[in-house]
Amino acid sequence: MTKKLLIAAAAVVGVLALAAIGLGLFLDANQFRPALAAQMSDALGRRVEIGSLKIAWFSGGIAAEDVVILDDPAFSKEPFISAKSVALGVDLMPLIFSRSLRVQAFTLDRPRVALIRSTSGAWNVSTLGGGSTSSGSSSLSGTVGAISVLIQKIKIAGGQITVRGLDGSRKARSYDAVDVSVTNLSFTSPFPFTVSAKAPGGGTIGVDGEAGPFNVNDIAETPFHGAIAIKHLDLASTGFVDRASGIAGLIDFAGTLTSDGKVIGTTGKASATAVRLLPGAATSGVPIAIDYESSFNSKSEAGRLKKADVSIGKALARVAGDYRTSGATSNVRMTLGGTKMPVTELQAALPAIGVTLPSGATLTQGALDLDLDITGPVDRLTIGGPIALSNAKLTGFDLGEKMGAIASLAGLQRVGDTVIETLTAMIRMTPDGIQIDAFTMVAPSIGTLTGDGTITPQGAMNFAMLATLKDRPFGIPFRIQGTTKDPAFRPDVGRTVKEALKDPEKLKKTADSIIDFFRKKE
Secondary structure, rough: HHHHHHHHHHHHHHHHHHHHHHHHHHOOOHHHHHHHHHHHHHHHHEEEEEEEEEEEEOOOEEEEEEEEEEEEOOOOEEEEEEEEEEEEEEEEHHHHHOOEEEEEEEEEEEEEEEEEEEOOOOEHHHHHOOOOEEEEEEEEOOOOOOOOEOEEEEEEEEEEEEEOOOOOOOEEEEEEEEEEEEEEOOOOOOOEEEEEEEEOOEEEEEEEEEEEEOOOOOOOHOEEEEEEEEEEEEEEHHHOOOOOHOOEEEEEEEEEEEEOOOOOEEEEEEEEEEEEEOOOOOOOOOOOEEEEEEEEEEOOOEEEEEEEEEEEOOOOEEEEEEEOOOOOOOOEEEEEEEEEEEHHHHHHHHHHHHOOOOOOEEEEEEEEEEEEEEEHHHHHOOEEEEEEEEEEEEEOOOOHHHHHHHHHHOOOOOOOOOOEEEEEEEOOOOOOOEEEEEEEEEEEEOOOEEEEEEEOOOOOOEEEEEEEEEEOOOOEEEEEEEOOOEEEEEEEEHHHHHEEEEEEEEHHHHHHHHHHHHHHOO
C-alpha cells in the first residue's frame, strides 16, 4: 500500500506544468488551459481535465481547480485521480530571469485516487506516464519555450484512496485522511517520503522511507524501503477476510518494508488483541505477539511466511508456509508447531476458538505439544493435526464428581482437583466448530477416558465417550453434553445395551464384575 500511495503522489506531478505556462507569459493562465490539458494528457498517457487556473503574484502561488486525470480505459471510465484544488508555491525570480521553475511546495488538497487491479495482476497505475523524463529535473515545453522544473516538496493532504479488483471478487477498501510528503523528487535517484492514512474500520498506517529511482516502464515496480507502523488495525474491517468468517482482532505492528519493484520483504513485530478465530466465539483475554519475516511477489500475488514466532505469554509456537492473495480471498498453506508450551499461559486465549474452562476451574500446570496444518481461504481456514497434553492439573474442577452416577458405580472418591497424566487427540478446527477424534485421557484418580465429539463455536459439546475406570474390568459408555463452561456427564444407556448385544459373553463378565463390586461394598 505504501508504494501505491507514493505512486499516486508521483502521478499528479504532471500538474506542475500549470506553473510553466501561467507564470512564463504573465497572462491570464486560463487561456492556456486547453493546450496545457492536452500536453499533460500526452505526457501521462491519460486524458486530463482542468477547471481553471489562477496566479497569486505576491505570494508566488499558482492554483488549479477541479483537476481530473481519467483512468486507463482498459480499467475504468471513471477518474483515476480527481482533486478540488492543486496549489503550488514557486520561486518567481529564477523563473523570470533564468526560466527555471523551482517549486517550493506542491500541495494536492483532498484528492481521490482509485487503484484498480486487473484479473491478470496488473495495476491501473502501471500504464501511467507515457512522457519522458531526465536527470533530477523535468522539461516542459510549449509556445513559450523550454522551462527547467525543480520540485523541492510535494504534499498531499486529506486524500482518499480506494483499492479494488476488476473481477469484483473483493469489496473495495478505502483509506481516508491520506497524507503524503515527498522532498527533493527525482526521476533518476532515490528520494525520501512519508505516508500516513486511516485504515478501513479505524486504525492508522504510517510509513517513513525512501523510494526510487522510478521505473519508467512500470511505475508500480519502482523500488522503495522504509519503516512502517500500524496501530489498532481492525482485521474484520480491512476487507482481507470476510466478516462472516468470525476472524477478528486489533493489530499493532512495527517493522520494515523493502521492495526491489517486484518482491516485497517485510520484517517486524506485531501484537494482536481481542483475537477471535471462529464465528460466535468469545475473544482472547490475552494479547498474542508475533515476530515474523515474509516475502511477497506483487506480480504473482504469492508470498512466503519464512518465520513467525507466535507468543502467548511464555508459550511459544512457530508458523511457516506459503500464501496467495489472488482471487476472492487469500489462501494459505502453513504449519503451526509448538512443544512444551505451558498451558497456564494459553488458557486465557482458549475462548478465541470457542473453548472456555469450566466455571471456577483453572489450569495450574501442564505442557502442550501440537503439530497442526493450516490450509484454505483465510475466511474459512481448516486447522488440524495432533495435540498432546501432559502433567496437567485442573484446579477447582472435580471430574469424578462431575461424572456423577458413573463415578458412584466405580466407587470413585472426590479429590477436589483433576490431575491429567496424559491427553492426546486429533483436532480439526473450522468456522463450523471443532471436531475431536481419537481422544484419550489418562486421569490417575479415575482411569482412562476415550472417545470423540464436537465443540461448536459457542462452546456447546457433544461427545460419545467410554470410561475404563481404574481397577475395574469393564468400560462404561457415557456422553458429555452441555458446554465447555458447564459440561454435563450422562450414562449412555442405549449405547451400553447396543454394545452388550454384540458380545453376550462380554456382557455376562461385565454383569458379574458389577455384582461382585456391589457385594464387596456391602
